[in-house]
Amino acid sequence: MNTKRWIALVAAAVLLGISLVINSAFALFQTNLDTGLADIMAPAGSDYMEYVIEEGSMDERIAVLNVDGVIQDTGEASPLFGASGYNHSFFMDQLEQVKQDDTVKAIMLKVNSPGGGVVESAQIYDKIKEIQDETKKPIYVSMGAIAASGGYYIAAPAEKIFVNEETLTGSIGVIMESVNYGELAERYGVDFVTIKSGPYKDIMSPTRDMTDEERDLLQGMLNESYESFVDIVEEGRNMSEKEVKEFADGRIMSGRQAVEIGMADDFGFEEDVIANLKKDFDLGDAEVFEYGASEGWGSLLSMKVNSFFGNNMESQLLGKLFSDYNSPRMMYLYGEK
Template sequence: MNTKRWIALVVAAAVLGISLVINSAFAFLQGGFSESVEELIGTTQTGLSETVVEDGDFNSRVAVLNVDGVIQDTGDAASFFGTTGYNHSFFMEQLENIKEDGSVKAVVLAVNSPGGGVVESAEIYDKITEIQEETGIPFYVSMGAIAASGGYYIAAPAEKIFVNEETLTGSIGVIMQSVNYGELAERYGVDFVTIKSGPYKDIMSPTRDMTEDERALLQEMLDDSYESFVDVIEEGRGMTEEEVKAVADGRIMNGRQAVEANLADGFGYEEDVIEQIKTDFDLGNAQVFQYGNDQGWGSLLSMKVNSFFGNDLETQMISKLLTEFSSPRMMYLYGDK
């Protein structure tokens, strides 16, 4: 290993150690400072800040919720290493606040995501349907550049879905992937020793070929999740199983094709969707707002760490290894996360 690689590894280990120390310190200090911080920045009762997009009646409001990036729960480590994207716990907190806030009369869900985890997508779907059933709050979806797979899954229960003509959507299905580097390791004389309690304990191991029995077991799991995906679209879009499965083969489509396939209702940008939901539900004077995530010093430090260590490819690769899950998992996902 050359000097540059050793330096990169030492730096990555140091950053990880610093993040653990700082996260612990913030957790300890947060209790003492939280009340004074809330007084300064102005937050909701749940600790979420709000930004007014359009001024209007505070007692009759439209909330804009953003899903931007891969839908997965990456935990605190990823946020420290500087990734400003989708934050699952933060988004679920927004949905819970929508449910409890009587001033919110409608929601625009702005989706720009290739999808993500099966579990996280289902959790969002369940929460949206819960809000609809218990409060009657309507949801309209504004799809951005991409709203595919899990990005479509969470949009399906909305009263209306709007796309741009060139939006990439669809990709209805489930995927599970792993890498097999067993032959490469053998070529370099690397021997893997595995001790397991049952024949399937190391299923999808990257060090050996998959057996037909193992493939059948995994295929059954994926098929079950696929059927759940189809059911979600049937219910949300009022389509038959046959109509859904005609386009639910993993294919990607643009906005025009999505409207033709009844997977979307019309065309429009986010501002158009906001005006449409205000018109449809007599909310012409409604205040439009969105939530903010006040991550405070942790977020600032994350930015500084990235600035200090740079964005070279090797650092990015090490950061990716340190912050992402390594185990294969089922995903409603289009493309490579």
């Protein structure tokens, strides 16, 4: 790596420190600003701004909710490097908002996600079921380029699921991954010292091989989560366990295949899903809207940093080093973490 790259990395590290100071200094200002904007642009009782997609009656409305990115609770702060992506806390608040808002008569859930955390996916699923059971508000799903694993998990309880023919979906299953760099460390003379209270305290340690007993313990946990996933699909798609398990082996499939086996109902883009909601529930004059939040200083700084450094590999790796939490955990996830 040349001198210019080293300078860029050092500058990035310095900017990280500066960003923390800036975020702290402007925290109060941002809170007051966001509150003021919410008062001006949001309806009474709402903490979020609403953006109208289609004009219509404000007494009968269709809410559009977005799940875009990995379903993982990484905190509310936007990362310095890269886009802020999916915000779990913000999305859960939106679900509560549409539940409480009596003017919302139906919901379209847009899913463009490879899945994510087992816990976060279950939280979304439980909230969706709560909305359906307590308010009877219908939920239609519009799947984007990908709605796999946890992305399908949260879509399963919807009244109808719409896909594009080339949508990647399925991948029903659970995964847990870790990296073992013990042999590499030994080659370079690195010795890891571990003091633990029990034989399984460092299970999935990246510094040693896993034992058969440890593998059996973890496999049992994954099997339980897998069976829960299968149950979710059984209930949501009105299928038997045998029917679900014929394709619930982690395989990915296209939208065409999903419709053929009953995992999805029909083909359609977002506008088609909205049109079906209006037709099926007599909401022809309904306003269609989605929630949004004002961009904070952290997001603004993120864009500036990306503009300055571009998308070179060093900045991406540094961003991961600063933002990723790599402790192994169970995921409903298709593809790499």
